[in-house]
Ligand code: PEP
């Protein structure tokens with residue numbers, strides 16, 4: 303491990319860096335980043351610190367984290383309906399969880415900044431033609447045209463403005479009473495209620511809906527159920543130039559925060575201990591996450607924790623595990639043991655999506671709802687058996703009735719996928735699959 307030099311917002315530049323776009327004109331990129339640096343931050347230190355405290359509570363079993371949203375956000379989806387729908391599904395799930403879990407639910411959207419995607423391969427074949435991979439709207443265009451796949455730095459500035467517009471609308475909706483559970487904030491439970499599985503969890507669903515109805519009869523659930531309706535933003539902190547431009551000192555000038563989002567995470571492709579991403583993340587004071595998969599050894603994980611949370615601050619570091627249903631039994635327990643032995647404070651969250659991506663017969667990328675459920679359920683059980691705490695969940699989901707993941711109450715088959723397959727990157731749970739997932743979690747957490 304390299305000896306640690308003092309951290310600065312740009313000290314990551316001295317480390318090997320993965321997954322960065324190669325701009326035809328780097329000077330143009332510098333000019334764009336300078337402008338972004340001059341813009342106001344998107345969030346403020348007080349909010350970021352509050353989230354850190356809440357994540358610490360979740361780590362101690364006193365709150366529960368619901369993190370979710372698109373795999374990749376796109377600029378064209380930055381419109382009133384889309385933003386409202388994304389907020390709606392997360393709020394609905396959080397209401398179900400609040401009742402099920404009987405703990406405050408911390409809502410964190412993969413939203414207002416999730417514009418950059420790490421890719422396993424530099425090129426991809428679209429319509430039989432090889433071209434540079436789409437790396438998210440922050441980098442290039444999804445359109446399968448060679449020219450528009452060339453990284454364009456002006457897209458970084460567009461990311462800032464689209465994130466600002468999205469966040470502005472979220473804040474306005476919440477301030478304006480959107481969290482009220484009345485129309486147009488309707489529950490779409492038809493698919494779940496008409497499914498064969500209904501009897502499995504009708505009890506939980508009915509109890510939760512009864513409780514919500516009861517609260518509503520007292521003049522609305524807004525205050526009682528959702529509290530102050532805090533909502534936080536998050537994205538993968540991938541493009542380090544952009545993240546650096548939104549990194550600002552606090553009033554004491556002793557601490558730095560990434561004020562482009564409340565929470566940022568390191569993906570599995572960029573978590574190299576000596577790499578630039580770990581270097582950048584170690585110096586910001588936000589609550590941060592690291593995705594953990596089966597390639598991460600217990601020793602490596604303990605070293606990463608030491609670098610990323612040297613002060614052992616509760617709420618600072620969330621480990622987001624994503625092994626896949628077939629690997630979880632083998633890989634999670636050794637990591638839990640190692641972290642326990644190291645006496646390090648972390649918050650564990652499960653992302654049951656990214657280890658369960660498969661290809662349907664026609665080659666479409668999909669995920670099987672039952673495997674997602676299986677990984678999550680096993681994760682809860684393993685934590686419980688080892689006297690650890692699973693503090694939250696991380697999903698790729700949408701409020702639209704898309705057909706991207708097979709299974710679930712609507713029993714989507716691989717033949718159904720072409721009906722409404724709209725994701726720009728990974729397959730997401732649709733509205734009824736998301737609600738079903740929330741009911742399942744509520745049920746598991748109610749069983750003593
Ligand atoms: C993601 O969250 O979209 C992602 C790419 O995850 P991971 O880094 O776990 O593969």
Ligand code: CO
Nearest residue numbers: 373698727728
């Ligand atoms: Co994804």
